[in-house]
Ligand SMILES: Nc1ncnc2c1ncn2[C@@H]1O[C@H](COP(=O)(O)OP(=O)(O)OP(=O)(O)O)[C@@H](O)[C@H]1O
């Protein structure tokens with residue numbers, strides 16, 4: 072004999088079947104039994120053990136597609152392309168590839184923590200033929216999530232959050248990344264000051280010529296940062312990190328930024344400080360940046376004219392509080408340079424003032440060729456948390472370039488190159504090494520390119536030798552000049568003293 076439980080289950084499933092038939096029936100005869108519907112649903116609800124949640128495509132104002140709907144669409148795209156029989160392909164604005172999602176009336180299942188749920192893509196709307204720019208006016212699309220009521224807690228408390236998080240991640244992965252730059256204010260009136268193009272720089276950490284352990288250190292630092300949302304919250308710090316890249320021109324600072332952006336899949340905001348009118352404008356630009364982005368200020372020393380100012384400072388006063396003095400200089404700079412009134416304190420505020428905490432998950436990168444000339448206040452830890460020196464090409468870095476440029480991992484010419492770089496300590500930037508390794512015609516093989524590099528390195532050595540000799544000569548001449556001046560001065564003083572003594576004798 073059937074137990075009571077089984078009886079209820081059977082009744083429940085029969086009612087569910089009835090309800091299903093009724094829904095299909097309704098699609099063909101939409102006006103039938105409208106007044107009965109509330110009673111039917113109430114009766115049905117008593118036995119039907121499932122809960123349904125709908126997520127509409129357009130909710131709220133401004134015809135903006137709902138974030139939840141888009142998140143679910145992305146989340147389901149990974150499963151639906153494998154499981155659903157009818158798929159729909161879409162190009163979404165800002166997405167780099169086609170988004171496949173299940174077609175209307177399709178259903179797929181999903182499992183989470185041992186709980187099964189059903190997702191259905193649905194559409195409701197009029198059959199009337201009309202024209203509208205907004206599909207929401209005629210058709211209302213939505214996703215319907217169905218789950219057993221005993222799983223309510225798991226779904227509400229964890230599953231939905233999981234869907235949104237995963238969906239966001241897929242969305243971010245699929246989106247076209249952008250390179251923003253700030254344009255001079257006058258041409259844009261009150262509109263947003265960032266303009267953008269698609270970011271397509273091919274540099275990656277694999278193509279970056281650098282010691283392997285240094286690369287790994289930077290990569291793990293970036294990964295740690297991107298996964299530390301809760302940690303930053305716990306320690307009460309805004310979720311951002313500052314990097315200072317310094318080194319001579321052509322050592323890969325800009326390339327490193329591109330590699331970082333590609334590694335983290337972040338957007339890049341290239342901030343040109345000289346076109347920023349004042350501190351308020353700078354703050355506004357910061358607010359307009361999105362999360363998951365790298366804000367770059369290249370050649371910070373040139374942007375704020377700190378080097379020139381610093382020279383004057385050294386002449387004027389030997390010691391004193393660095394920050395105050397530079398700030399003073401920058402105030403002066405305001406008068407001299409009508410175009411930009413950004414001050415050091417404005418920039419410091421930009422990096423770690425209260426506004427900088429808006430949005431979160433941002434990396435700020437400064438690059439400079441002259442790290443010693445920068446204000447210590449600007450680059451202290453906490454503002455620029457990680458200082459990375461980009462230096463001349465070492466043998467390990469050369470091997471990366473040889474592999475990338477020539478597909479060569481071993482060659483007998485490597486020994487000579489190693490000797491020149493390590494024993495002779497010849498300094499050549501990765502940019503120059505790369506240029507020498509680059510085949511200049513179809514006929515040029517790897518060996519020709521490597522030999523060209525060896526020649527160039529030797530030339531560099533001669534050049535360096537010449538430079539050292541020249542510098543020594545200049546120094547010697549300077550010393551001699553100094554000595555001459557000193558002797559002249561001593562002679563003058565001696566003469567003066569004799570004259571004074573003679574005067575005194577006469578008076579006596
Ligand atoms: N470490 C490197 N690894 C791979 N390629 C490099 C590296 N350094 C330089 N290059 C090559 O040299 C070119 C110039 O490098 P990059 O613009 O990154 O130098 P930089 O340090 O930013 O110079 P600058 O100080 O003048 O801005 C790049 O296009 C890249 O191809």
Ligand SMILES: [Mg+2]
Nearest residue numbers: 324325369438
């Ligand atoms: Mg650069």
